[in-house]
Amino acid sequence: MTTDLVARFVKRFRGGPVVAADLAGGGVTALFGPSGCGKTTTLRCLAGLDRPDDGEIRLGGELWFDAARRVCLRPQQRGVGFLFQDYALFPHLTVGGNVAFGLAGLPRADRLRRAADALDRLGIGGLEGRYPHQVSGGQQQRVALARVLVCRPRLLLLDEPLVALDAPTRDALRPELRRLLASISVPVVLVTHDRAEAAALADQVVVLDHGAVVQRGTTADVFARPAGLTAARIVGVETVHPGRVLRAAEGLAVVAVGRAEVVAVAPVEGPRDVYACVRGEDVILLAGGDGHMVASARNQLSAVVTAVTPEGPLVRVGLDAGFLLTALVTRPAADELGLAVGTRVTALVKAQAVHLIPRPVNDPVS
Amino acid sequence: MDWAAAKVTLWLAVGTTGLLLATGLPLAYWLATTRRRWKVVVEAVVTLPLILPPTVLGFYLLLASGPHSPLGRAIETAAGRTLPFTFAGILIGSVLVNLPFAVRPFAAAFSAVDRRYAEAAWCLGVSRLGTFARVTLPLAWPGIFAGVVLTFAHTVGEFGVVLMVGGNVPGVTRTLSVAVYDDVQALDYDSAATTAAGLVAFAFVAVALTHFVQRRGGRP
Numbered sequence: 007m008t009t010d011l012v013a014r015f016v017k018r019f020r021g022g023p024v025v026a027a028d029l030a031g032g033g034v035t036a037l038f039g040p041s042g043c044g045k046t047t048t049l050r051c052l053a054g055l056d057r058p059d060d061g062e063i064r065l066g067g068e069l070w071f072d073a074a075r076r077v078c079l080r081p082q083q084r085g086v087g088f089l090f091q092d093y094a095l096f097p098h099l100t101v102g103g104n105v106a107f108g109l110a111g112l113p114r115a116d117r118l119r120r121a122a123d124a125l126d127r128l129g130i131g132g133l134e135g136r137y138p139h140q141v142s143g144g145q146q147q148r149v150a151l152a153r154v155l156v157c158r159p160r161l162l163l164l165d166e167p168l169v170a171l172d173a174p175t176r177d178a179l180r181p182e183l184r185r186l187l188a189s190i191s192v193p194v195v196l197v198t199h200d201r202a203e204a205a206a207l208a209d210q211v212v213v214l215d216h217g218a219v220v221q222r223g224t225t226a227d228v229f230a231r232p233a234g235l236t237a238a239r240i241v242g243v244e245t246v247h248p249g250r251v252l253r254a255a256e257g258l259a260v261v262a263v264g265r266a267e268v269v270a271v272a273p274v275e276g277p278r279d280v281y282a283c284v285r286g287e288d289v290i291l292l293a294g295g296d297g298h299m300v301a302s303a304r305n306q307l308s309a310v311v312t313a314v315t316p317e318g319p320l321v322r323v324g325l326d327a328g329f330l331l332t333a334l335v336t337r338p339a340a341d342e343l344g345l346a347v348g349t350r351v352t353a354l355v356k357a358q359a360v361h362l363i364p365r366p367v368n369d370p371v372s
Numbered sequence: 373m374d375w376a377a378a379k380v381t382l383w384l385a386v387g388t389t390g391l392l393l394a395t396g397l398p399l400a401y402w403l404a405t406t407r408r409r410w411k412v413v414v415e416a417v418v419t420l421p422l423i424l425p426p427t428v429l430g431f432y433l434l435l436a437s438g439p440h441s442p443l444g445r446a447i448e449t450a451a452g453r454t455l456p457f458t459f460a461g462i463l464i465g466s467v468l469v470n471l472p473f474a475v476r477p478f479a480a481a482f483s484a485v486d487r488r489y490a491e492a493a494w495c496l497g498v499s500r501l502g503t504f505a506r507v508t509l510p511l512a513w514p515g516i517f518a519g520v521v522l523t524f525a526h527t528v529g530e531f532g533v534v535l536m537v538g539g540n541v542p543g544v545t546r547t548l549s550v551a552v553y554d555d556v557q558a559l560d561y562d563s564a565a566t567t568a569a570g571l572v573a574f575a576f577v578a579v580a581l582t583h584f585v586q587r588r589g590g591r592p
Binding site: 081098 | 486502
């Protein structure tokens with residue numbers, strides 16, 4: 007049984023940006039966007055910590071906020087679970103005291119028992135007597151989750167739930183958090199600017215930019231097919247290049263991009279201006295630059311490496327393939343191909359991996 | 373040592389500190405959390421006694437509570453006597469003079485507590501008052517303790533306002549600091565030296581205690 011969250015509101019800041027949120031549905035929703043785009047403000051309005059200027063918020067059949075009817079429930083009346091970015095564990099209370107904090111109206115023994123149960127369920131039983139500064143970052147995150155979940159919230163709000171952790175802990179906790187979010191039957195809204203986090207945790211993604219919703223949809227859809235240039239930039243599509251559809255037939259479009267022609271799977275008809283988007287992980291590199299072989303990938307582009315930038319376990323490869331194309335390959339692959347500036351390679355891109363965004367006629371081409 | 377004066381001093385310090393805890397904590401919490409712009413006016417009024425000579429404050433208090441002012445007559449009708457030259461009189465004067473010594477450290481302590489702790493407690497369903505008692509107050513405690521010690525110690529050493537409002541009535545308004553002044557006037561340097569040394573020792577212990585608590589930072 008899940009209740010749906012419906013939130014459509016506007017929050018104005020004096021001399022600052024306007025945040026217009028528009029959320030609906032259950033499941034796990036990720037608010038995705040660069041810092042300062044209004045993600046956290048949206049969460050705070052949902053929790054009742056900030057008051058929107060206009061609009062309404064309801065959960066299930068219950069009205070939480072209505073600007074027209076001057077209804078604004080206090081945080082205490084909403085029953086939200088708010089996980090703060092750095093967890094905000096009470097430093098003067100033990101882990102057990104923190105988790106039992108919201109359990110009012112129960113005898114002390116019951117409260118502590120329920121706190122201990124919650125810690126057990128999150129795999130950190132036995133830490134009750136420690137203070138927050140005596141446990142690790144990953145444990146603090148789970149203590150904060152336990153403190154929120156033990157109160158049985160009706161809406162769970164997570165503000166960058168993994169950002170305060172180091173990379174290995176983050177990678178370890180991500181699947182665990184996914185399982186937890188899938189197992190609870192309340193709507194979850196989480197804020198993140200990390201693509202991997204949104205992809206791993208959320209069912210649907212709402213892309214925000216400068217306080218406005220740019221795109222919404224299922225996680226896979228939003229990341230593979232951004233609706234516009236802004237969304238493509240925010241979700242981090244590596245290659246976005248203006249082009250023009252030359253001809254289209256049977257669902258395949260041939261697009262002139264720079265000096266090259268690429269084939270895309272796209273339901274367009276006739277010539278029109280577009281942006282061609284290719285994600286870096288969808289580009290396969292082959293040694294040698296002849297660009298002629300028999301392969302299923304429709305786009306076989308001979309290219310020259312223009313830049314090689316290591317990024318953690320991956321290498322970002324800039325290519326001149328008649329237009330600027332970016333590929334993400336693993337380090338061993340880059341070593342094996344001997345990638346360096348000037349190396350000639352063939353870039354393979356499946357037609358399905360080329361996503362076309364309509365481009366307004368008078369849009370300046372950079 | 374004038375033990376009657378020591379007793380008056382002790383009761384004055386206890387009373388002043390108690391009254392300032394009761395009134396200063398809510399006032400400081402309001403100052404630390406409000407976003408109203410006219411709070412600067414309140415802040416200025418609270419700070420004023422730090423700069424004004426205590427004699428000036430005592431002078432106005434004397435005028436306001438004397439038999440010639442409406443306020444003074446009201447008090448006289450209600451309590452059967454006027455405030456000057458009574459213990460209640462020096463207590464009120466002392467509370468006013470010590471306002472900044474209590475409210476400023478209290479407000480600084482509340483401001484230093486990250487607002488998100490209170491917000492986290494609200495989201496866990498705990499009322500504003502409950503959050504204040506269970507989160508904000510314990511976290512602000514080292515700063516509040518510093519304010520309490522400072523107020524107590526400063527009241528023990530208060531001179532100007534006590535002399536202006538209370539005069540020098542033994543066993544009623546004669547405090548240790550007034551006794552030192554009185555002894556020196558009477559050329560009784562031995563008695564003055566004993567009392568003065570006692571006040572120095574007390575002040576030193578009080579200041580050392582505040583620093584010790586501040587450095588521990590209220591860690592459990």
